[in-house]
Amino acid sequence: MEGTNIVITSGKGGVGKTTATASIGAALALTGKKVAVVDMDIGLRNLDVVMGLENRIVFNVIDVIKKKCKLKQASIRDRRVENLYLIPASQSDNKDAVNTQEIIEFAKILRKEFDISLIDCPAGIEKGFENSVVAADEAIVICTPEVSSVRDADRVIGLLLARSITPKLLINRIIPKMVARGDMLSHEDMVEVLSIELLGLVEMDDKVVVSTNTGVPLVLQRNSNAGEAFHRIAARLNGQNVPPIQVPRYRRGLFRKLRSFLGFIG
């Protein structure tokens, strides 16, 4: 059976595309799927460091696309997560190095070799975005609860729909405390504004920084709320036992709960 290529995109930079790609990829591989994570951010590669595989790069995605090497030669096997492979970006080429036809060919090879390939799209909506989307069958749009991110997500959703891809929404870096006091857009607000299907909610989590510091996959860290969320998202993508979307909640102390319950006591 042919695999599926899923592009992970956002328009805006710095909202967590690379972390999401690495985490969902690892979580999917842990469920037994053969997964590739592909860094399409040509010239600005980062998926390799986030995954802790930066020392093992020999060939890169441009080498595969240009047929300078086989897909297997450029696929770096993650030793901690079975069935997970990284295809790193090229650091020296620029984004115009490849043409559409070459990418369509590359997408076919990916589908043959892997069950799921996650394509980490560069920020922006220029050539790098086009190249990533051409290879994709499905799309996940990452968005944080900020106006700039939501606006860019809306733009990207429009561009994807124009290419007959109906993306799903992943909301990242939710701060439940701020949502509770009305100072952050809730996921309901965002779904209302963007009107697309919700894939999952990931809350702000210090462990994400720890994970990228060390290069240890977030989904292998214990007690990480974000890590747990990515596990659930992977399961949902897999269609396995489809766990309901869990809304990050702000856990207040007993005293504050009591005060809030009584309402009038300052």
Next chain:
Amino acid sequence: MSSDFIRKVFGRSNDSKEVAKKRLKLALIYDKLEISNDILSNLQDDMVTVISRYFEIDRAAFKIDIHHAEDASALVVNTPIKAAKHSKH
């Protein structure tokens, strides 16, 4: 007095996220009304061709523009006509 209490009594209209949502909705509407200069100039060429079938017009004086007002946007086309063309069917 707790801010929770104030919020309960006066509703949630002071929430900054409500401001964010309103601004976003408006921004997205305006974003979708924007049209690139290339497309606008293609439209102009097409319109000139169509109108020229029925009227002799001054191509140089043909003007096309999009006007945004508070609650509506309009495509405004303005062209002087020199003469009507009477088709010979």
